[in-house]
Amino acid sequence: MLDAHLVVEVGRFHLDLPLRIGAGEVVALLGPNGAGKTTALRTLAGLAPLSGGHITLAGQDLDRPDTRRWIPTERRRIGMVFQDYLLFPHLTALDNVAFGPRRHGADRRGARQQAAGWLARVGLAEQARRKPRQLSGGQAQRVALARALAVDPALLLLDEPLAALDARTRLDMRAQLQHHLARHPGASLLVTHDPLDALVLADRLVILEQGRVVQEGDAATITAQPRTEYVARLVGLNLYRGRASGNTVVLEDGFRLTAADQHDGDAFVAFRPSAVALHPHRPDGSPRNTWPATITGIQRHGDNLRIQLTGPIEVAADITPVAAARLDLVPGHTVWAAVKAAETHAYPAGPAC
Structure with a gap:
């Protein structure tokens, strides 16, 4: 030992x-x-x-x-x-x-x-x-x-x-x-x-x-439940920290995300890149987590493409090559990103380990 x-x-x-x-x-x-x-x-x-x-x-x-x-x-x-x-x-x-x-x-x-x-x-x-x-x-x-x-x-x-x-x-x-x-x-x-x-x-x-x-x-x-950006990247999750009230987490810059879990106080909120859907226009009947984003990078990621996006939050999205071609995704273009609340998970932040 x-x-x-x-x-x-x-x-x-x-x-x-x-x-x-x-x-x-x-x-x-x-x-x-x-x-x-x-x-x-x-x-x-x-x-x-x-x-x-x-x-x-x-x-x-x-x-x-x-x-x-x-x-x-x-x-x-x-x-x-x-x-x-x-x-x-x-x-x-x-x-x-x-x-x-x-x-x-x-x-x-x-x-x-x-x-x-x-x-x-x-x-x-x-x-x-x-x-x-x-x-x-x-x-x-x-x-x-x-x-x-x-x-x-x-x-x-x-x-x-x-x-x-x-x-x-x-x-x-x-x-x-x-x-x-x-x-x-x-x-x-x-x-x-x-x-x-x-x-x-x-x-x-x-x-x-x-x-x-x-x-x-x-x-x-x-x-x-990753607790730092490095760990989130390591396990392949988008991770943010904010203040939770019920199902809503308000990030430091004021952007709001709705999660499946209810918490009060400091919290992390995370979701998988594959949970991010991209649309050329704001989707009808859109999920509660919807925002405009600008494409900053596109890389091969296994059988999919990983799309790096900036905007109210920095986010990674995984989509198929067919979907990317249909959306005409190129760096600099603006798209709409959407994540269902059911695929967005919140948990208490607390201190680092």
Whole structure:
């Protein structure tokens, strides 16, 4: 089990991250660039010291500035899979995996036996004698994972482990990684920018912005009720904050949205881009949420097109290519946007997590 409070001062940046991960639990750490994810990984791995707080793993203090206790990287029961894998280019896959056990005191023969077992577990027994340059991206990722797990880590750190793979390989490797993480008895921390990786692989999500946790919980809770613009974009929702009275939420600029839920006080209101209908003119018998908007951008989004709109509120709408052609949607054109109240959900804002 990991029990940590990561406090780091780097110039004007301040990281303050409480983090607990149970044995067998996988936690995903997400956040925009500069949020502090890499700093968190470096301090956990022992590559950078804490300014305050503590890191306790399986009952052992690894870093506690107030008592001047600090355990170096090689003595921590931690395995790490780097984004670019960082395999030793001059070593075979077998010896790459054996490196960790050797550093932890195993003799050459014993380390190689352990490494062979791990390569078999990740389906690479036949690649044992190959060097990294002879491996595919997916194979290199599996060697890196085997190397990290071969030291029997109490904490497994994964830094964007699938980011370097092409889309097809990524799909296969996500499924394999899910299998191995489920079998790992220790704690696991996954740092990723990809919400799908987090939703598929993690038991719990921690969202970090500007060095602080803004939201934490299981995937269902976070996707249903995002609490910042970053989280809303991450899960694909339009999100606004305002003051609710009954079914009406008045945003900061005075624009009103009618929601299906009744609340009083500070509230968020959210709806999916696919809930936004676009019309060339104000629709007859229009829904209660209807407003004129100007198209600012059009991008492919899966099988649909994502239309970016400005106006009383900034909003994203997902429509089919056929509908886009029929509406003659081009940047700069004005359209009418409409969202049914039944598809607009409000919930109490409260403080960030």
